[in-house]
Amino acid sequence: MDETTKAAVMSLAEELRISVARLSRRLRAQAGDDLSVTQFSALAVLERHGEMTPGELAGHERVRPPSMTRTVAALEAAHLVARRPHPTDRRQVVLAVTEAGSTLLSEHRRRKEAWLAQRVAELTDEERAVLERAVPLLERLSRS
Template sequence: MEPTKTTDFAGLAAELRISVARLSRRLRRQAGSELSLTQFSTLATLGKHGEMTPRALAEHEHVKPPSMTRTVASLESAGLVARRAHPTDGRQVVLALTDSGRSLLVEHRRLKEAWLAQRLAELTPGERAALEQAAPVLDKLSRS
């Protein structure tokens, strides 16, 4: 689809970038966490994909292993992540969420979703319908 008078891709890109960034910041504030975005993303990855090696976690998060080592160390000292021996390779360890880490993830999601549900309730039915149609498209963009 080529840009037309009614389709300004650069303008739409700028509007989406600003709106999505603002919404993301608002959602992060709702959880009131002391965790950095990197720390929370690391917890969320372990929560979604299960235990993994530090190297696999670094690759998944698109960071260098030394950066992931620091992130994991801080999460481990907070009691949110635990290490255990790799089941087949004694030279490696695997990382997993602790019960505290899992509980923190669940509570953060609950707080964010409650805030967002309240904001959605304040919209008109037409606005909610537009967002319902846009959600799969935004998801597609986020995965590209």
């Protein structure tokens, strides 16, 4: 990669970082409640992947177990997560999303998607086509 291309890639990366961060903040603002990003993420992981121990959840979220303990305590206090004894290891517990937690996640997603759909509807047909082609690329970047 020559220096001109390298500079263009760095510039694009900076613009993309700023735009994605700004969009992420705007979407979080649509949630309308007091969950932190960490709490929302932990709750969503439990809903998506099913029951798991606090240690497994911490590993999934790439945080230290004491941090996850605080996150789980807050979610449990809000009745969004419930714990029950581990089926094979009496020293552990298993966490699961409650009905209230699932309802909260659904409402979050509905509000965010409605806001974003309104913004996308304001784009031209050509802009929507570009965005449609960009989504798989953004997904690939987010997974790498």
